[in-house]
Amino acid sequence: MDLRTLTPRQVEDFLYHEAALLDAWKLPEWRELLTEDCHYYVPACDTPAGASSTSSLYYIADNGFRLSERVKRLMKKTCHAEYPRSKVLHTITNVQLLEATADTARAASCFVTYRHQRGHQDIYVGRHEYRFVAVGGALRIREKKSTLHMEALRPHGRITLIV
Template sequence: MTIEQLTTAPTGAGATAGGAVQRGDVEDLLYLEAQLLDEWRLDEWAQLYTDDAQYIIPANDLPDPEPDRDLVLVNDNKFRLLARVDRLNSRKAHREYPHATTRHQVSNVRILDQSGQEIAVSAYFTVWRFRNGRDDHFVGRYDYRLRRADGGLRICYKRAVMDMTVLRPAGAVSIIL
């Protein structure tokens, strides 16, 4: 099944008809994103993003950075996002080869604004990572901007703001939140 088929599967008509997007349409996209990440289907996951997409993980001490000026853990455009996928799919990502088992849990999905070209969405997340007898967790809030494209919704902006004040015991973010 292609990403287009997955993201335009029979859900509320709002995502494809140009009308108001329903929360169920947004939840379907975010749950699909979580599933693709957990199944390490990263090439398909990257297709959920627009060509001008931005993916940001701020440092723990500065949740609202200016990525061009402030330190962030991740600041990927589509090109860097695809390079990250290539690296994680290869043996070069030593922290993730063999792949960790992850579980992305998404909750409290809210549509904040859909008055313009983009749909502002927030959600909470907990991501569990299991590898080599260890389990790490990441907890926080997602901020998304979605856009109608290719007959469905695509992600043009994602920011994963972590609630933890330190990255211990994980020490680093080696997976895609």
């Protein structure tokens, strides 16, 4: 698959599919959308733009193995932070295909993730940045960075779900 033929609509459909899997807590299926050597990042709210996960605080800085383990843990009934599971709704907007070469593509979108659990509602807002590759003729995420556009995690105090 030559990613130069990728259209903004295909990227949009892919991101909507990703959001639907997360909303349905189909985390193993969601994990399959990412490459084995993927990276998933969520920088801290006050991390300067462009700062790396090796020199600055990130809430999440997972490689493929750690992300797979996170998914396994979140799916267990013994995961006290997410049992019973939160009701979540991922809203994606302003999808942009930023660039595409034969091998990779970059895209971005804005997001709002609503989380309802134990009588509380948390709202996470921000921007996703993606780096895509083709694996076996299918689009896959090699890197996802979810930057929260919030001053702090208050009143939430935590991120125990995939934003």
